[in-house]
Amino acid sequence: MINKRIPAIRSIIAIIFLVWGLCWFLYFEKTLVAISISLFFIVIGVVFSILSIYEILRYKKTGEARIRLDERAELNTLKASRNCFRFLFASISIFFLLLNSQLLSGQHVLKILLGLILASTVILYFASYYFYERRG
Amino acid sequence: MRTRVKEFRVKHGLTQEELARKVGVRRETIVFLEKGRYNPSLRLAYRIAKVLDASIEDLFIFDENELGGE
Numbered sequence: 001m002i003n004k005r006i007p008a009i010r011s012i013i014a015i016i017f018l019v020w021g022l023c024w025f026l027y028f029e030k031t032l033v034a035i036s037i038s039l040f041f042i043v044i045g046v047v048f049s050i051l052s053i054y055e056i057l058r059y060k061k062t063g064e065a066r067i068r069l070d071e072r073a074e075l076n077t078l079k080a081s082r083n084c085f086r087f088l089f090a091s092i093s094i095f096f097l098l099l100n101s102q103l104l105s106g107q108h109v110l111k112i113l114l115g116l117i118l119a120s121t122v123i124l125y126f127a128s129y130y131f132y133e134r135r136g
Numbered sequence: 137m138r139t140r141v142k143e144f145r146v147k148h149g150l151t152q153e154e155l156a157r158k159v160g161v162r163r164e165t166i167v168f169l170e171k172g173r174y175n176p177s178l179r180l181a182y183r184i185a186k187v188l189d190a191s192i193e194d195l196f197i198f199d200e201n202e203l204g205g206e
Contacts, residue, residue, distance in 0.1 A: 070162050071176070071180060
């Protein structure tokens, strides 16, 4: 049953990434970093959109959803999420420390957390998931 | 953990892909399972045992030392 929901879940993820990328593109200054981050999120959003459209079409045509998520994949997803949580927790702690010691302004911290750190977390998630998938 | 999943699968003339479809997992999971690199949940072990017409104890062999406990 859960596998039939995968295209829908993927569509939601795609929309989230696209909105995030557009927010970065429209609301922040057009610096190289801001444009790179927005492009990064938009590219991920587009990739997920194409994959979900492909899956939906395939499901409508054959009535069969390819098994993409099973207990091992779910376990690996959880392990990858745990790594991301630790990374985010450590990053937020470090940036709070820098904020409190007045080495960085609040605006800078927010920008770094919403941009670089979030992008790194996304990369870390996919890298961790791939690593655990390869390991078994 | 040692497994005899491959042996029973071959005996039933099933490919990894076919077994994976029957028990509702990806082929990769069967690959790692046959190599003994993945410990399945009780639910998955039961489903595999049912498809392969064997008992869980026949398919998955644990070493006493590996199990630990008392």
